[in-house]
Amino acid sequence: MVGTETTPADSPTGANGTRRGVVLFAHGSRDPLWRAPIEAVETRLRLQNPDVEVRCAYLELIEPDLLAVAREMAARGVRQLSVVPMFLGTGKHAREDLPLLVHALRAEHPHLSITVQGAIGEDPRMTALMAAIASES
Template identity: 55%
Template sequence: MAGDSPISTPSSQRGIVFFAHGSRDPQWRLPIEAVAQQLLLQHPQARCCTAYLELTEPDLPTAAADLVGQGCTHITVLPMFLGTGRHARQDLPVLVAGLREQHPQVQFEVATAVGEDARLTALLAEMAHQYIA
């Protein structure tokens, strides 16, 4: 579901949504929000937000509308899932299709689930190593 390449859209018009499942427990969302905050600490000009599939606000349409309101014309949805399960394979494409219909002037891209990135796999293995070293 790739959109324009990062080079073709100025960074000032690019945004990212950290998309997670959601939970009734308000503390559950803290690690997801921490990732967004860390991005902003490292790159204060970045436009980012969090969104959740269910049980937690904001939902994806609300988060996307916020970024569109900030002038984003290219939005990447980054699934904060360890794998590409049913939510990433079935629910997320339906939601993104709705976003494309609602905001036809915006390019929406869905990134690979974070857990399928080799860098995260390596980091998790390194973290686990401390328990057996």
């Protein structure tokens, strides 16, 4: 479920007992319908990985933002955090804004191991899927 909160006692843990989290980081929009695809990924990821805490976070225009989500996860005992930029390419937000936010997170939470994946749209599996979908038209 989107927005479900957990407590430290029921937070997801990895095989070695380390609590893990994934943040799907997207731009944000004032249009409430814009969130639906990102939240669908969040729901699917939770179903596929019940041992991982998954949340969406947004750069601007809507909440929650990355810092708030990471703070909440850290407070619930998450120690390994993966940030997935939900962008088609590595533009200004992924190249400049996101590293600044991650730098602030690392300073605030030195115990938190943070990895940042590449923009999801640049993954060869995603480009192959987009090409396959486009060729259907």
